Amino acid sequence: MTNPSLALQRAAFVLPDGRTLFSAIDLELDQRRTALIGRNGVGKSVLAQLLCGRLEPTAGRCRRNGRVHYLAQQIVPPAEATVAQVAGVAPVLAALARIEAGSTAAADFDRVGEHWDMRQRLEAVLREHDLGHLAAEQPAHSLSGGELTRVALAGAWLSEADFLVLDEPSNHLDRAQRELLQRRLREWPRGLLLVSHDRELLRTMQRIVELSAAGLHDYGGGYDFHVARRAGERGQAAQELARARLERRRGEAELREQRERQQRRQSRGQREGRQANQAPILLGLQKQRSEQSAGRLDQQQTARREALAAQVSAAAQRVEPEQDIVVFAPAAAAAAAPRRAAVLDQVILPYGLAAGRPLDLVIAGGQRIGLTGANGSGKSTLLKVLCAALAPPGGQCALHVPVAYLGQRLELLDAQQALLPQLLALQARANEAELRSRLALLGLDSAAVACPAGQLSGGERLKAALACALYRDQPAGLLLLDEPSNHLDLSSLQALEQMLRQYHGALVVVSHDAAFLAQLGLDTRLEIGAAGWCVRPWSDESAAGEGTAL
Structure with missing residues (x-):
């Protein structure tokens, strides 16, 4: 064609x-x-x-x-x-x-x-x-x-x-x-x-x-060019808004001074007219002229105020407001971590590279594990076993704390139901106003929480599923997160990183985003490979392939 x-x-x-x-x-x-x-x-x-x-x-x-x-x-x-x-x-x-x-x-x-x-x-x-x-x-x-x-x-x-x-x-x-x-x-x-x-x-x-x-802006260059240009535009827009506000303050001061001068002239003219013992008809004409002059001044000042306000409004529209995203850690973060969160005894996964290879693992309270391996190696399968969503064909998984699981496919969400009722069902003692406030801080406004979850954007759905995992009556002592950074914009990702750093329960996270994982303070790497399971300290990157075989 x-x-x-x-x-x-x-x-x-x-x-x-x-x-x-x-x-x-x-x-x-x-x-x-x-x-x-x-x-x-x-x-x-x-x-x-x-x-x-x-x-x-x-x-x-x-x-x-x-x-x-x-x-x-x-x-x-x-x-x-x-x-x-x-x-x-x-x-x-x-x-x-x-x-x-x-x-x-x-x-x-x-x-x-x-x-x-x-x-x-x-x-x-x-x-x-x-x-x-x-x-x-x-x-x-x-x-x-x-x-x-x-x-x-x-x-x-x-x-x-x-x-x-x-x-x-x-x-x-x-x-x-x-x-x-x-x-x-x-x-x-x-x-x-x-x-x-x-x-x-x-x-x-x-x-x-x-x-x-504000619409669609074509930057015409690559990403680094965009970042530099965007930063310059934001700085310039903020400066223009500051100048417009300063000009409005100065203009308001000039208008007040102009009004006060006119009022002084009117008072002086009325006083001089009474002192000169002018005829009532002359005093009436003088009053009429004064009122007409005051009316013209009112119209001029109203027009000036509207022009100044329009300048500020136009400048403000060019400044995109920064939306602070806040994610609250589960209440378990404030409690003393138990000695053990979960124990896997000879667990065998039904799928993945490690299928058929038994896994013995103790997840301590407060332990922070990065679960790594190639696509299809069985990482998601292990998380489903840990949250009891999937029964292993062999071995046992014992959980000692409440578990919250956020899967890749956001299984926590009912796509046909609005988010707020789903959260209220998870929090029998919840305060609806507080829940709405928390969702707003996640970047989910009143319209978003009231529409069916399936109509939200990918990033909004992930935030909604995250809220369902975190904001519930029974706080999680073990968080299982499967690719939680997918779909999130940068500000939301940074808020999630900050929350996970503050969370003191046990954490097992799957992600291929190296920059995201580096922000979480992980202490253990659990890796799935063709040779089976391997565990080693998270920071020991040089020891890839080495460590304790499980």
């Missing part, structure tokens, strides 16, 4: 509850690698879905000329889905199978087109993503979150689309796969829109556009 194009023209989107998410958005994608950034809940994923046709704008239009391939933020395939369906190549493979079985239907040949080698190409790209063990017909429900993301990315590279729209594609990926993603994005030869908070990934982009309450 010649001259493919993808653009939003004066696009607006109104949420089901009537709130306007954004309006009058103009964005045209070209061959530059473009990243869309912005705070949680501002509408980035909605904008991405408008571009790919998953949603329609409330006003304005999307001009789409060419093929667009979309990778969603949350990969949740239907229960019966296969690897080929997640990769988006199932229709081509099915048509190939029918042709090989003797079909001469024109529709099958049209479906295959030039892709007679699709099966081989799928196998090759799966091997590149360390998924060579997967078959196209394999059920998708057996895959981990990282494996699902890699299969979906394999489908993106196979799509040969004119434009890729990728929403948080680095979520759930381990270090090796993140590096592969960065290389693949650099090599992509056509249009690309990346929605992400991943700073390493953003640095591979050529153009940054930021969505905020």
